[in-house]
Amino acid sequence: MSEVRTRFAPSPTGFQHLGGFRTAFFAWLLAKHHGGSFVLRIEDTDQSRTVKGAVRFILEELQWFGITPDEGPSFSELEAIGEAWDGAPQLAGDSGPYVQSLRTARYREVADALIAKGDAYRCDCTPEMLERERNEQMARKELPGYSGYCRTREVSKDTKHVIRFKMPQKRSLSFIDGVRGRVAWDSVSLRDPVLMKSDGLPTYHLASIVDDHDMRISHVLRGVEWLPSTPLHLLLYEALGWEVPVLAHLPVINGADGKKLSKRSGAATSREARQQGFLAEAVLNFVSLIGWAPGEGRDQEIFSREELIRDFSLSGINQASGVFDLKKMEWMNGLYVRSIEQADFIERAKPFLKDADMQIEKEAFATIAPHVQERVKLLTEVAPMVEFLTDRPLERDITAMFKKNMDRETALRIVERSFELLKDLKDFSVEVIEQTLRGVVSEIGVKVGPAFVVLRIAVTGKTITPPLFESFAVLGQERVLARLVETAEILRTQG
């Protein structure tokens, strides 16, 4: 078997959502599984929809996921389309350029060859004419579509024109889809599709086929939305005399509302996911599991990238579309957060503290970090959990202290007694603090739970925090005492 070569061929028309990146993952996984190559190609043939910065976005997100294409646009190619920046990945390859707007001469050449063979023709019908034709067809309740008016005309090269493919009528066609098996059409009803637009750029159909051939792509993975135009592609390969690669049409990923993935779906793009505190490896793992499963009765869900590469195959891909479940991705992220090294966790949490504008001593954060790491699903949850370590004034939810077993008077006694005993401690260690506070609780004769809620709120301001004694120790005797005093004051004066 010759080399497996796959590609990710996004159009730079804006943000790429996670469904798009999943297509990239699958293509990359398939290539790596077979020890082949993964190619990145930019499909910017629609200049009106091309968005500045979109190529950079794609490159940066792939970097975040740790996926480096084996071949892709070089720095000078990026420069040529105004998308280069310092830190852009250095990609190369011998099948370039990997940007379609830089390959127009080749498409022209192929289109001309098709005309010479009689499989394509020039058409100078204006959009207005086509529009009128369409309206008339609709009025007659006919299927709208190009009539083929220019098929037999000799349109000059010099007039503004498009190049259309001469679609054979009544052809039955079939192929073996990489994930769906045999797909067949009794008769293909497409009407002479445009191959080259009047602006000199190719349409997707021509460009992708030429490039996949030139770049020796062995497996084309793309969304199911392309399935209906596959007959055209098959015919194009036939007319060109080129071998058809394996075509595999992937199911789509929908949002929780059952509609296409969008901003409302939660973390629609990888960038949003990152900003919300997701880890790249968790997102990669999770997204790979929408539409793919190891099969063979296995129920494994946590896959390292090596395991993914080892186990991935087209046969494990599902045919039905899936729904993106943010909750499950959060659960999985929590698993990953807990599994990384402590030092790594601290490193990754840093930017989020910065975003929250929090200054915390390195030492203190390092001490509390392992306790925080166990308790968060998302990196964005770190900051609120360690906010008590900053010098910001606490906003205490005093009323949360009072429950069936706790009233204001008792709370005050706990706070005052804790202050008295903690004040004299020479050793402010976790063990000693625990011993002391448990002493307070039994002395006053209240339940441990509600009593510690009082102290927790008194010193951290919150009901959800890292473990109490550890929090006290990290904060330090001085600040703990000060906060107890503040709380006692509040309990005495308010209400």
Add this chain to the structure above:
RNA sequence: GUCCCUAUCGUCUAGCCUGGCCUAGGACGUUACCCUUUCACGGUAAAGACACGGGUUCGAAUCCCGUUGGGGACACCA
């Protein structure tokens, strides 16, 4: 309208190709309970699905046909 794809718990899925081991398994979520200084973690348990109708067969989630639901395509967009 025509064509194509698709259908197992709320969600992701295993099982389907090669019918019986399926009383349909796992995970997220949900609800209890246990652990416990809060919150998480961990543990135990519960509720929860083969879209429907016909066949074929001793036997169908699995094979066939139809219906219905969902999605997509029918552009000088990809």
